[in-house]
Amino acid sequence: MDTLNELLGGFAAAMTWQNLIFAFLGCLLGTIIGVLPGVGPVAGVALLIPLTLNLDPTGSIIMLCAIFYGTQYGGTITSVLLNTPGEASSAITTIDGYAMTKLGRAGAALTLAAVGSFVGGTVATIGLVAAAKPLGELGLLVGPPEFFALMVVGISLLVALAGKSMVKALISGALGLLISMVGIDPVAGAPRFTFGMDRLLDGVSFVAVIVGVFGLSEILSYRKNSKTPLVHAPGMRSLLPSRTEWRRSAPAMARGTGVGFGLGLIPGMTGSVSSLLSYAAEKKFSRFRNELGKGAVEGVAGPETANNAHANAALIPLFTLGIPASPTIAVLMGAFLQQGLTPGPALFTEHSDIAWAIIASLFIGNVLLLLLNVPLVGLWTSILRVPTPILTALILLFMVIGAYTINFDVFDVFVMIGFGLLGLALRNLDIPLAPMVLTLVLGPLMERSLRESLEISQGDFSIFTSRPISAVLIGLGVLIICSPLLKVRKPKALTEDPEA
Amino acid sequence: MTTESLMTKPESAARVAPSVLTGIGAFTAVGLYVLVSSASLGLWTSLGPGPGLFPFAMGGVLVSMSALWLVQELRRPSAAAEGIDRGVVISVVVSLVVLALLMDLLGFQLSMFLFLLYHLKLRGQRTWLSSLIIALAGSVGAFYAFNYGLNVALPVSAFTPLNLIGF
Known part of the structure; x- marks a missing residue:
């Protein structure tokens, strides 16, 4: 009953006209980012953080969350109409989505994907409501050693799951941690890696780094002769799926919700893995599995439901334990921290009103996206007709504004340029970027909990193994990192994960 | 490579x-x-x-x-990467560095206008009309939208004469 009352309070706060506008704007911007093949959700969310800096914390986080799941809805549009995924997590949708377009059923595919996304997103948000209290209370029992161990598990999972090589993932993770350590050391007050520059005493701007590594490097890896695609929006009348299509999609949506929700809870799993495994589930369990690949609705409804259920479920570890499960969530966590909110169990005790307003806005955002997405498909496709040079110029404009407005200092623009080049080098060396973002955000928290734990134990490292919860978690982390030595093979879906 | x-x-x-x-x-x-x-x-x-x-x-x-x-x-050497388009990298990075160097001197509006014009007209080979309209909207338009709409101050020129005429 308590939870329901708090959720209703959250709805009252989220339904103010300002917050509704923020949610609406976020959904709009998120869909645009999702539609644009060049800008992924990580860079997109980071890029728009500066827009929200002057807003109140609730409005700002509502808008950023809406941008985040808006990208999941938007990514589908290009997958279905153009055979080009707007986001990595919609890549698998191209197979049957584009086949449906060729059969003249593009409208139905987009509607079913949007409805599936709505179902997946809403069910996962209900899961968040149910899990918030109990998990949050459990989280309050966690001391610095357990928190450190929890982060070790989260990072090791991401490192183990990202890309093809764990060695490269560890390099990426170590780089992120080192970047997060630039500036004044939190305990002794000594400057670290500042190279004598006063501007670096406060550390490197997180937004400038993310925008550089994820956004600018993407633009730098563009090829000159990329052409503007030819795309036709389906007519309004063709947007309605037939009764058979509805009937066939329902079980696929149910399976997609299960797969996406379950995997969304595990740190290191990306939305792409959920959509890939959901497609695999359709291949195995669907009554119409023989039609998959030739334009079967299950191949659209399943994966699209799964990636949205995943996106929303991934907020559960963030809200309740303070652990970001994916790179985009890590950027969202960075935005929380910039607003002075620390995600985790304390969020529900110290800022319970904000936490519940954000959760309520997730429901509202999913409804908004369902209403916005399909009827406005003509508008979204017109964005795709904008020629590449104009899009590139405008994206660069936003990147410069985004980097500058963090501290109102041109220095951060240079930081963004430098990290753009680093990102390009990492992409070319096939080093996954995901572990770097996660450790960049978690670095300071991880170091603080490590040092607090060692201060409690007066320098004795056995504190991590003598307390049962942290001992189990550290053991798990070691096991995950050592899994290549144990010849544990990764499932195929993970090695092919395009987001890692 | x-x-x-x-x-x-x-x-x-x-x-x-x-x-x-x-x-x-x-x-x-x-x-x-x-x-x-x-x-x-x-x-x-x-x-x-x-x-x-x-x-x-x-x-x-x-x-x-x-x-x-x-x-x-x-x-076991890994397969060589696809390689990069050096022309794109150099033009984007150099133009960004020049923009960052000029932003405090010329102000956001003028420096961003030149930056956008370079990318739209010189690199992108768009028409003069569309280049000018987009460059104006992205520089002067963005400046006023951010300053007055979002309360986010973008830099003005350090040169008094430029400053006096609104840059």
């Missing part, structure tokens, strides 16, 4: 791509620098872990993983 490395067979005669070797060298160098400088920050104090402990561990990870990567590459 070369077609040669693409065509050679892995295992036996293949060689490690120069870009990979440069990468491994760079990560090792960064790792060694971190190891040395964090050791001088102090790894342990009377109160417990010092400011250098955590970075020291990360430097260690970087050096050891780079070494492991080298061993892996020597055993």
